Amino acid sequence: MDHQTSIPGAVAQRTPVADLKSGQPVEGAYCCSEKTNATDRNGKAYLRLKLRDATGEVAAIHFDPSDEALGISAGDVVIVGGTYSVHPNYGPQVQVRRLRPAEPHEYAASDLVPVSPIGAAELAERLHALIDSVTEPHLRALLERACDGSREPGATFVIAPAAVRNHHAYRHGLLEHSVVVAEAAAGIAARFPSVDRDLVVAGGLLHDIGKTLAYTSDGFTPQMTDAGRLHGEIVMGHDMVRGLIAEDPDFPPEAALRLRHIIVSHHGMREKGSPVVPQTREAVIVHYCDDMTARIAAIDDAEAAAPAGEHWSGRIFMIDAPAYLGPRDAAEEE
Numbered sequence: 001m002d003h004q005t006s007i008p009g010a011v012a013q014r015t016p017v018a019d020l021k022s023g024q025p026v027e028g029a030y031c032c033s034e035k036t037n038a039t040d041r042n043g044k045a046y047l048r049l050k051l052r053d054a055t056g057e058v059a060a061i062h063f064d065p066s067d068e069a070l071g072i073s074a075g076d077v078v079i080v081g082g083t084y085s086v087h088p089n090y091g092p093q094v095q096v097r098r099l100r101p102a103e104p105h106e107y108a109a110s111d112l113v114p115v116s117p118i119g120a121a122e123l124a125e126r127l128h129a130l131i132d133s134v135t136e137p138h139l140r141a142l143l144e145r146a147c148d149g150s151r152e153p154g155a156t157f158v159i160a161p162a163a164v165r166n167h168h169a170y171r172h173g174l175l176e177h178s179v180v181v182a183e184a185a186a187g188i189a190a191r192f193p194s195v196d197r198d199l200v201v202a203g204g205l206l207h208d209i210g211k212t213l214a215y216t217s218d219g220f221t222p223q224m225t226d227a228g229r230l231h232g233e234i235v236m237g238h239d240m241v242r243g244l245i246a247e248d249p250d251f252p253p254e255a256a257l258r259l260r261h262i263i264v265s266h267h268g269m270r271e272k273g274s275p276v277v278p279q280t281r282e283a284v285i286v287h288y289c290d291d292m293t294a295r296i297a298a299i300d301d302a303e304a305a306a307p308a309g310e311h312w313s314g315r316i317f318m319i320d321a322p323a324y325l326g327p328r329d330a331a332e333e334e
Contacts, residue, residue, distance in 0.1 A: 014111070018055035018304065020084040026094050027081050029107035031220040033057060033165075035074045045070065051080060051094060052221060053112050056305055058084070062096035069099040075221050077102040077112060086307045091314050112220050114170035123172060124158065126179050130186070130205060136198045138251045139259075143202055146209060146244055153240055156212040161222040164215060166317050167297040169222055174212070177293060178205050184289040195281045199255065203262030203286040210237025210263075234273055238263045262286050299323045 014028030034050035040063075047069065049060040060082070062069060072078055081098035116123065127147060134140040148154040162168030162177040182204030189197040213236050214228030227236065241263055245251045261283055267274035268287045278284045295318045302313035303325050313323045 014053070016055040017051070017053050017058050020058065020092075020094075022084065022086045022092075022307070024084045025082075026084050028079065029077055029102045029112070030080055031112045032072055032074060032076050032078045033221040035072060037070065047096075047099075049094075049096070051078075052114065054110065054114050056114075058092055058094055058305070059090075060094035060096050062099050065099060068101070072099065072101060075219055075223060077107055077220060079106060092305070092307055109220070116168075116170060116172035116176045118172075118176055120158070120172055120175075123175050123179055126183070127158075127175065127205070130179065130182050130201055133186070134198045134201055136252075136255070138248055139198050139202045139255060141248060142244055142251070143205060145247060146206060146241075153209055153212040156217055157209065160212050160217045161215055162208060162211060162294075164222045164224060167294040167301070171217075174208060177297070178208060180293050181205075181207065181286065181289045184293060185285045188285050188289065189282075192281065195285065196258075199258055199262070199282045200285055202259055203266070203282055204289065206237070206241055206259070207263055207266040207286055207290055208233065208237065209240050210234060213240070232273060234264055234267065234275070258282060266290050295319055303328075 014030075015024065015026065017030075020026065030051040030053055032049055033052040034048075036048040038046055038048055040046060044063075045065060047060075047062040047065050049062060051058050051060050060080070062082075079098075079100050079102045080094065080096055082094045082096040084092070084094050086092050131140060131143045131147065134143060145151075146154060147157060149158055157178075158175050159171055160174040161170055162173040168174065168177040182201050185200045185204040186197060189195040189200040210233035211228075214225060214231075214233035216223045216225060238260055241260060242256075245256050245259075258280055261276070261280060262278075265274050265276050265278040265283045266287050268291060269277055278287045298316050298318035299313070302316050302323055306313050306325060308328075311325055311327065313325060315322055
């Protein structure tokens with residue numbers, strides 16, 4: 001069995017996930033974002049892994065792991081030695097030969113934590129433009145309290161991921177997703193005179209606010225919190241919005257009723273976790289904009305991870321199918 005003492009303590013230059021080419025050696029520090037212990041048909045242990053850095057994520061497989069490798073957990077930073085290839089049946093993956101936990105001096109956290117491709121300053125500017133566009137004073141004040149970076153939930157809202165995986169699962173991901181949902185919803189609301197645009201913007205920005213408590217925002221890869229597992233982000237988000245509304249004794253009851261409905265119905269159906277389906281114009285708009293932006297983001301992620309020359313992605317959870325990527329300019333794939 002190959003023990004990991006052969007990997008030097010000082011890590012050589014690490015190839016970012018986004019730059020891996022078939023046949024290329026892989027050596028260096030990565031975050032183990034997923035780990036599954038498995039056994040082959042002969043009963044021998046092996047590991048299925050996902051390795052992540054700030055540029056992307058790649059599947060990996062490690063046969064004949066050492067006890068040290070078996071003890072690694074999802075979220076750990078690891079030193080990997082292996083080869084990247086594009087398997088005809090299994091797609092892109094790293095064939096791991098050596099694996100061990102990394103020492104703190106062997107990596108820089110900034111190299112391993114994915115962040116929104118949109119700069120934090122731009123997202124903050126777009127967030128405040130949306131808040132300033134709300135004309136109803138109680139709703140605008142509610143959004144200012146919710147997004148205030150000097151208190152919760154605002155301090156976490158601006159850095160949290162929007163998911164553990166599937167879409168916007170990176171630092172500032174929740175802010176990016178919420179801003180894009182609110183912008184898209186506001187654009188649709190402008191086409192329908194019967195729709196309350198202020199309520200749509202507020203619902204778009206706050207629909208996922210429960211994720212500030214449901215997911216971890218520190219560490220190298222998002223994880224569900226105990227409260228997130230036990231209560232769910234919809235219940236937590238509804239309770240948070242209800243608490244923020246209660247800070248304003250003059251908040252309009254009808255606006256409170258409709259905003260809370262947007263929160264609890266935004267998944268669109270009971271089978272997907274919402275206790276009720278959208279039953280107002282504003283809730284319908286926020287639900288479809290939420291679903292649309294998440295699906296598009298998932299396709300964008302799959303395209304970024306697809307090997308050069310591939311016209312199709314692997315299966316994408318959000319659409320339950322592969323995505324057609326089409327011919328891509330060679331310059332884009334280099």
